[in-house]
Amino acid sequence: MMFTFYNDVYIYFILIRLTTRAEEYEELKAVHSEIADREERLSRSLTVAQQELKAQTELHDMLQKHHTTLKKQNDIASDQLFTLEKECKQQQKLIKEKDTNLTETTKSLCKLEKKYSSLQKEKEDLERDREELEKATEGLRSEVSKLADVKKNLQMKVSSLERVCQEHEAAIAKKDELISEQEEQISKHSQIAALIQSLSGGNKKSADS
Numbered sequence: 001m002m003f004t005f006y007n008d009v010y011i012y013f014i015l016i017r018l019t020t021r022a023e024e025y026e027e028l029k030a031v032h033s034e035i036a037d038r039e040e041r042l043s044r045s046l047t048v049a050q051q052e053l054k055a056q057t058e059l060h061d062m063l064q065k066h067h068t069t070l071k072k073q074n075d076i077a078s079d080q081l082f083t084l085e086k087e088c089k090q091q092q093k094l095i096k097e098k099d100t101n102l103t104e105t106t107k108s109l110c111k112l113e114k115k116y117s118s119l120q121k122e123k124e125d126l127e128r129d130r131e132e133l134e135k136a137t138e139g140l141r142s143e144v145s146k147l148a149d150v151k152k153n154l155q156m157k158v159s160s161l162e163r164v165c166q167e168h169e170a171a172i173a174k175k176d177e178l179i180s181e182q183e184e185q186i187s188k189h190s191q192i193a194a195l196i197q198s199l200s201g202g203n204k205k206s207a208d209s
Contacts, residue, residue: 011154018147025140032133039126046119053112060109063102070095 073091 011151011158014147014151014154018144018151021140021144021147025137025144028133028137028140032130032137035126035130035133039123039130042119042123042126046116046123049112049116049119053109053116056105056109056112060102060105063098063105067095067098067102070098 070091
């Protein structure tokens with residue numbers, strides 16, 4: 001009975017451990033789903049950033065070419081007649097505005113490049129986290145499977161031991177019954193012996209008289 005109790009306790013703790021592992025597995029599945037969602041959002045953001053970077057690069061190239069053209073025009077205008085000075089000043093003003101736009105575009109381009117690098121690094125980190133999570137999940141699946149096998153084997157052993165205990169209890173009951181019968185026989189024999197001894201003693205006294 002004590003052995004059965006300890007086995008029941010052991011099985012109880014195994015069941016608790018299985019439950020804990022199952023909860024951990026569900027939590028890992030939720031984390032994995034969240035990481036996958038973040039990765040998808042990050043991928044979309046990365047695509048948008050790449051498109052913006054391409055557009056800004058094209059705009060930068062276009063402005064650069066336009067800037068070069070304006071400077072050439074400015075050089076030509078400077079060589080022209082004094083009467084074209086007003087037009088030259090207007091062109092210089094336009095060049096200054098284009099230079100400002102070019103500077104702003106260059107700053108935006110640098111920011112986008114930094115943002116792209118940061119997003120790329122975050123994506124790589126998420127991919128590593130996902131790989132580690134998948135490895136941990138696979139390990140937990142394996143452990144849960146092993147624990148389930150251990151539980152099954154323990155249940156089979158407990159059932160076998162319970163049958164053995166029942167058989168032993170039946171054998172002990174039979175032996176107890178046999179002992180009771182033997183004790184009863186011994187008690188009867190003792191009474192008969194005492195009676196014979198008593199009768200023998202009475203006959204001996206009569207013979208002496």
